[in-house]
Amino acid sequence: MSGRVSIVGLGPGDEDLVTPQVRAVLAEATDVVGYFPYVARVAERDGLTLHGSDNRVEIDRSQHALQMAAEGKNVVVVSSGDPGVFAMAAAVFEALEAGPAAWLNLRIDVLPGITAMLAASARAGAPLGHDFCAINLSDNLKPWDLIEKRLRLAAEADFAMAFYNPRSKSRPEGFEKTLEILKDACGDDRPVIFARNVSRDDETLKVVPLSQTTADMADMRTMVLVGSSTTRIIKRDQGDIIYTPRSVS
């Protein structure tokens, strides 16, 4: 029997956002690997081994998954959100490319999930309803200069923006610089959405005009969305709606 690796997205947290496709693959897995809190979302059962690991060991974890598959296991690599958006799919392919040639014969599937920016966008209304970009603000794996360049060009292009990993304890200054760049480049008071733990019981959603944003409004569990110049707010007693119209005129 030949093994396989499925790289799946569990969505942002609400179990009702996990696709039936992902559920079906999890039901047949022999081994599940991933970051501890995501593996903890998979129910234990006979015949299934859960392999939780720490953050920042994505390549080790990927090698482990591929090695187990090479030994005939049915391995599922779990990510939060979508596995192809700043998550495990790219890491597994990096490990695959650097690994033994035999791994190239493995069956490898990527199964999409609801990524955090779309869950956050849905909660707020439709801030990404027009052209937008997604930027990982972590500078662990890319130079800060490149992030800054992308922020300035994204503002010039008038994209709505979605920021993943906005702020960690170890490098809190990045998000502060991000807000400075945006205040300088965007000028006007466009809405910024801070969606923390979106779709979970302790979800919070804050909408703040850009000029009033401060870096401490985000942490690593916050998805940050920034409107384009055309993004609008519909004021309502039961919660404002933020949306970007389809038309620019």
Next chain:
Amino acid sequence: MSGRVSIVGLGPGDEDLVTPQVRAVLAEATDVVGYFPYVARVAERDGLTLHGSDNRVEIDRSQHALQMAAEGKNVVVVSSGDPGVFAMAAAVFEALEAGPAAWLNLRIDVLPGITAMLAASARAGAPLGHDFCAINLSDNLKPWDLIEKRLRLAAEADFAMAFYNPRSKSRPEGFEKTLEILKDACGDDRPVIFARNVSRDDETLKVVPLSQTTADMADMRTMVLVGSSTTRIIKRDQGDIIYTPRSVS
């Protein structure tokens, strides 16, 4: 009883990509509105009225949904993919903002779905594994100059790119111009992915070096993904994998 509107995403086509959250809302709906082929994906049952309508009548459809909700109905507006990405959520909010004040008291929810770019990305590997942008190439609702500006800035920012609505019969020249701009701005031979009817039985996936792309490779049912300068191809007998590493170095 007060009515409500749920604006939901049915995903790209595979029924196993519809979230349980969306299934639950559909099960309780009294009325479903949307573009004919999307409404056709909802099973008929007693107590449910299906209201399919033609393309390009998004505002009429939105008004109809809001009006029915104001009359106490439990209305679901269906989109393909995710409702917040070039789909019905923005249209409903445009109609809401322009409509009677009483509509502001309605309960309105947006339920996310698997958007086409993430389904296409998953099929190809992880081409959106690093920073990326999403652009609607239709110039129905925005001037072509703005699309061109965004394409050039996105190339300068070295984003991977996802193009929705690349090419219609009525304006085939837009995608041809898009490819010309990219060939000029990107220079090197980055991979372009043409994913047609992704996740459906008749899905096709083609990967073509940018220099060899031609406009007739896409139609309105094609999702086009363009790699960044760091996007890589892993050659395999059982199908190549396209992915963008997490690191730029």
